[in-house]
Amino acid sequence: MLLTIEKVLILKSVNVFASVPEQQLVDIATIVESVEFESGDVIVNQGDLGTSMFIIVDGSVRFFDGENDLGTLGSRGVFGELSALDPEPRAASVQAVDDCTLLKLEGESLYELMAGNKDVTRGIIRVLCDYARTNLALSSKAPATT
Numbered sequence: 422m423l424l425t426i427e428k429v430l431i432l433k434s435v436n437v438f439a440s441v442p443e444q445q446l447v448d449i450a451t452i453v454e455s456v457e458f459e460s461g462d463v464i465v466n467q468g469d470l471g472t473s474m475f476i477i478v479d480g481s482v483r484f485f486d487g488e489n490d491l492g493t494l495g496s497r498g499v500f501g502e503l504s505a506l507d508p509e510p511r512a513a514s515v516q517a518v519d520d521c522t523l524l525k526l527e528g529e530s531l532y533e534l535m536a537g538n539k540d541v542t543r544g545i546i547r548v549l550c551d552y553a554r555t556n557l558a559l560s561s562k563a564p565a566t567t
Contacts, residue, residue: 423478425450428524434497435476437544445538453524458517465515471504472528480521484513493518502548505531 423431428450432438438446455478458464465471467486477498484491484500491513494500504511505528535542 423455441540453526458521462517467514468510471511472508474501474505476524478522480519
């Protein structure tokens with residue numbers, strides 16, 4: 422189990438929460454759940470309803486769609502934030518590559534944090550803007566289809 426101060430330091434190192442004042446990080450740290458997975462465990466199944474986001478404390482995870490590897494993410498990476506904001510079926514499955522410790526934040530708790538803290542809201546908006554920019558850049562490089 423992680424201590425609250427350890428959770429605060431981890432949250433501070435993640436782009437979503439980097440600009441949030443420490444007192445609010447303490448509040449967030451008290452509601453995030455520390456969860457552990459062993460190498461090979463599936464954390465998220467594609468198609469399941471997503472309602473939470475995860476922060477990787479230790480270890481790494483891989484994203485996949487059936488037989489297609491979609492990428493990996495390591496320590497201090499964040500995934501599932503879109504599902505936490507807008508519960509929809511998960512777009513991909515996520516599997517632990519190594520033994521992992523994650524912090525799990527439920528969407529309802531995230532909304533409460535956003536309602537009471539503009540810095541959390543700004544952090545989430547910044548992440549969403551990064552996604553939009555990345556996807557726009559990728560789609561502009563895709564070959565035209567006729």
